[in-house]
Amino acid sequence: MCRKVTDGADLGSFSEGPFDVRTAVAGILPKPRPGLDFDAVPWGNFPHGHDVREAVSLLRADGEPVMDATGVLWGLCADDSRAAVALAVPFLIPLAINAHHPHRTAALAALSGPARARHHGVASREEFLLHRNDPRRHAPDTHDDYGYEVTGYPAGWSVAAARAAITTATTALLPLLGDSDPTVRVDAAYVLATAADPAHTIRTALANGFATESDAMVRAALLLATAEITRAHPHPPTVKWLRERWHDRAEAPEARLSAAVGWLCLTDQSAPEELRRTVDTLADNERAHAMEALPWMSAASGTNEPGLLRCRRCMLHPEEPDPEEVFWDSLF
Incomplete structure (x- = not known):
């Protein structure tokens, strides 16, 4: 074939x-x-x-x-x-x-x-x-x-x-969002974000999981999964909810960053100055490397550029040089 x-x-x-x-x-x-x-x-x-x-x-x-x-x-x-x-x-x-x-x-x-x-x-x-x-x-x-x-x-x-x-297999996979292993919860969110969700069953489960989740990295994963599934199945209230999450200064930095990235992908609005300050302040090199534990971020990464920093550059600072292009140019 x-x-x-x-x-x-x-x-x-x-x-x-x-x-x-x-x-x-x-x-x-x-x-x-x-x-x-x-x-x-x-x-x-x-x-x-x-x-x-x-x-x-x-x-x-x-x-x-x-x-x-x-x-x-x-x-x-x-x-x-x-x-x-x-x-x-x-x-x-x-x-x-x-x-x-x-x-x-x-x-x-x-x-x-x-x-x-x-x-x-x-x-x-x-x-x-x-x-x-x-x-x-x-x-x-x-x-x-x-x-x-x-x-x-x-x-x-x-x-x-x-x-x-x-x-x-959605019904069978959803309980994994409550597994005792944080890695399982992250990977379950990553898998479920690819499923069709016309009845908002998965999105509801992600929100419920977020409400009780204490692990900062898992909270970040639940927000990215919510944004991904909302991009496939538009839901304006969720877009508003994600904005509230990155705006919440009491929230874990990893979750605020994930909410900001997710929100930017769901709206055509210009990035508010507060969001820019939030991302620029929180997205330091150490945190970016730590967030490579999130499969969305590790997939987005490039040469000499963790996924979070790549998202920050591409979404908020497109005028900055691409480290990957700089690397390859340096070889010739």
């Missing part, structure tokens, strides 16, 4: 066929059936499918080394080849929600990989937290703003398949 599409074949002709990962995932949902033959899943129809199958098998079997397995999944997504990893999402979810599974945190962290694309190094108001396959602008079987993976596979199909699986 990839070669044919690259050569000019109509993408729509492959829709709902054996090479459409959305269809393959839909055949597995709502959850992997106990009797489902893992090997019957069409791994071989998608680039690097057999590698993904082996990685997921290791995770499901409580096997070691888990780092090798998750490294395969993360590596493929980082290399812009996520179709087969999207096919693995329905099998990773049961591991992530199983409090007794030894690899639950690894499975949870891997869930978000195929559900996002074209977000690394992105820190502008126009594109940060943006879901690019907008059904209001793109028919489901045509080209969208995600473009194509390095293999020639339509990236939007991979992202849509992963998000469909996560959306179906």
Whole structure:
């Protein structure tokens, strides 16, 4: 399929066929059936499918080394080849929600990989937290703003398949926002922010979690997740709520910064002078490096520039030089 599409074949002709990962995932949902033959899943129809199958098998079997397995999944997504990893999402979810599974945190962290694309190094108001396959602008079987993976596979199909699986599992994933491990709470927010939320169920859960959360970094994660899901499903009261959060001087600096960044992505208004002062004051180098623990920020980072500082520069000080460009220019 990839070669044919690259050569000019109509993408729509492959829709709902054996090479459409959305269809393959839909055949597995709502959850992997106990009797489902893992090997019957069409791994071989998608680039690097057999590698993904082996990685997921290791995770499901409580096997070691888990780092090798998750490294395969993360590596493929980082290399812009996520179709087969999207096919693995329905099998990773049961591991992530199983409090007794030894690899639950690894499975949870891997869930978000195929559900996002074209977000690394992105820190502008126009594109940060943006879901690019907008059904209001793109028919489901045509080209969208995600473009194509390095293999020639339509990236939007991979992202849509992963998000469909996560959306179906929303009820099972939501309790992770209350997990005793702060890292799990952060990663759960990152995963849930990719789900469809037309009924505002996830947004409500994020707000409820924020109301009782005491960990500053988790509070920041809940705000970024709220902003991301609100960007996909506009909700004016939430935009106002985020403004109140960055305006609140009693709030943790990490949360105020996340609220400010999220608010900037949800409005066309010019950045108020108070917001500029708040971000410029709080976004120091030490805090920026600490906030790399938030997956949104680590994804936005560039060469010699943590994600928070990249957001600050791109959103508030676009006239400043890009450290990444400066670095590459220095090599020549």
